[in-house]
Amino acid sequence: MKKLVVFSGAGMSAESGIKTFRDMGGLWEQYDVTKVASPIAWKNTPDLVMDFYNQRRKQLFECIPNEGHQLISKLENFYDVSIITQNVDDLHERAGSSNILHLHGELKKVRSTVDSSLVYEMKDWELKFGDVCEKGSQLRPHIVWFGEAVPVMEEAIHIISKAEIVIVVGTSLNVYPAAGLIDFVSDSVPVYIIDPGKPAYQSKQNIVHIQEIASVGMKKFFEMMDLN
Template sequence: MFESISDQIKNYKKIVFVTGAGISQESGIHTFRGNEGLWRNYDLMKLATIDAFYENPKLVWEWYNDRRSNIFQAQPNQGHNAISELEKYAQVVVLTQNIDGLHKKAGSSNVLELHGSIVKIKCSVCDYNEDILTEISDFPPLCKCGNILRPDVVWFGEPLPQDVWQNAIDFASECDLMVIVGTSFVVSPANTLPLYAKQNNATLIEINPETTEMSGEMDEIIRNTSVEILPKLVSLFKK
C-alpha cells in the first residue's frame, strides 16, 4: 500500500483530492444513482435536469428535500476527517463532485464544490441565493420576486460554474499528488482532472473498491474504502 509514494511522502507539498459519492456513502448518504424508498419508481437521472424542474418543480423539490433531510443528518466519516487532518502537513485542496458539504463540516478549509451545494438555494430568475439549513415545507418554494427557487446545484446538461472549474483546473495542474477517492469518473468534465495533474508529472492514486474509467491512468490503485485507507495515508506524513 502506497508503495509508489512511501519514499517521497515528505516531498509532496501540494495535494489535491478529487472525491465522489463513494466517500459520502460511508456516512450514510444515498448514492445518486441508487433508487431508495418512495423514489424507486422514478428515473432519478431524469429528475436532475432543468427540463424536469420546469415540468414539475414540486416533484423535483420533494425529491431534493428528501436528499436534504438525509444529508443534514449525516456526519463526516474517517475519510473526510483524514483529508482535513492532512492540512497540518501539506497544502491540501479538495475538488468534490459531492453536494453534501461534509468536507467543509469535517474542517477542510479549501474545498471547491464542482456541482454546487444542496445547502444553497437560488432563484431561477433573479440573483437571489442563500444557505438554507432547515426543512422546506412549501413546494415549490418561491423567491421574493415571485419566481421559483431551485437547489443551487449543477444539473445534467448545465455547465459547471466557470470560476470554480477554472480554479479546479489550476489546482490540478499544479499539484504534486492527486488522490482520487470514491468516484467512478463517468461524469464530465470532472473526469478530466487527473489529466491536468498528469501533465504536471503528479503522482496519481486511486482509492476505490471498484475499477473506474480512469484506473488505467493511475500510478497506484488501492481497492478499498476511504474510511479504511485515508487515515493510513495521513499516518505516513506523521512519521
Template structure:
C-alpha cells in the first residue's frame, strides 16, 4: 500500500499561546515585562551596563518557565502531527512546545533553558535548573548569558524560517499581533494559494488577505476549533 504523503504545515506562534500557561509578555498593556522596561534587561547595552541585573531577570523568567505547564493549545498543535508534517516556528523563548509534544520546533528568539557564550553565540549549553550565575564561563572563558535574542541583535534562524514558510501547504498563526519584525514578515513568504488560519481574539492586519481563515479566539479555544476542522472526527480532543 502506498504511504500517504503528509501536507507540510507551518505553525507560527507568539506570546498569546504561552499567556494561557501564565507566562506574560512585555507587550502587556503597561508596556513592561514583569515590571521592567525591556530596554533595561533585553538589549546588549543593558548587558554591558548591568550584567548582574540582566542575569537575575532571566533567571526569574526561567524559573517561571520551568514552573509553567504546556496548555491544550501546545498539546493540540502536537496532535496535528498525526495528519500533517508540522514545523512550529515560535517567537517565544519558553520550551512549552517541546514539553507539549511537538517534535520539530524552531525558536526564532532563542530558548531560555539554554545559555550561550558572550563571545560566540553559536556556543550554547543546557542549563541545569533555573539559575545561571555570574562567574559561570563558556569554553572560551567568557561569561554565560541566556540564549535569547535581544533587541538590536540578529535573528539567526530567520532565513531558515522563511524557507520553511515558503514551502507551507497549510499555515497557522497563533497568538501573535505581527508587531515584532523580522518574525512578523514570515507570513509574506507563505504561498498565496496556501490556506492561512489566524487564531487570535484580535485578528491582525495582513498585507495579503488571500487564503486568510480567521478564528477570533484565544489560543486554547482557537486550536480546539482548528483541530475540529483539520483532523478526522474522533481525534480532535485537545
C-alpha cells in the first residue's frame, strides 16, 4: 500500500462545531487568545487559562466527528495512512483513524507541571486547581502553548518525508513551524490541498488545490482517485 499522509488543521473540525481562533477573530470572550495560551498567561492569570481550556474541553465532549473525519478514516482501506494534525481534539480518533500524531497536544489530556512525561486522560471536561499528578504537582492542559517548542516535530518530519501522497486539509498553511512540514515532502509526491480559501503555499509544481470545505473536498478526492 502507498504511504499517504494527511496533514489536518482547524478547518477539519469546524464542521463539527469546533470554533477556530480565526472564527473568533483571535479572541475568546474579550480576551486575546495569546493571553490564554502561553506559559506567561499560566503564570500570571491561571484562572483564566484554566477556564479557557475547560470551556473548550466541555465543547469537545459535546461534538462528534464529521463526514470529513469519516472519509479520512476510510482511506485506511486503500492506503497506509498517517495523520499529522494541528488539532487538539480527538475527532480523528473517534472517527476510527488509527495512526495520529498531534503536533500541538491533546485537549482531553493533562500533564504534570514538574514532569512533562506524566500525562493523563481526562474522563470529564473540568480540570481544577488542586488536581495533581502522582508527584503532587498541579496538572496543566496537555497543550503546546505559544512560545513552547513542538516536541513531536522531528517525528512529524520523518513521517511526512516518507509520504507518497499528501493531503493537506483544513489548514491555510499559515501557522509555523507546523506549516513548514510541507517543505519536507519530496518534489515527486502529489499534494492535494483541500481548503475553501487560497493556501499560502504555492511553490511546489505538484499541488492540486481542491477549493472546498473539508467534507466536500474529501468526497472530491475519493472521486478523483476512483476510490469506493
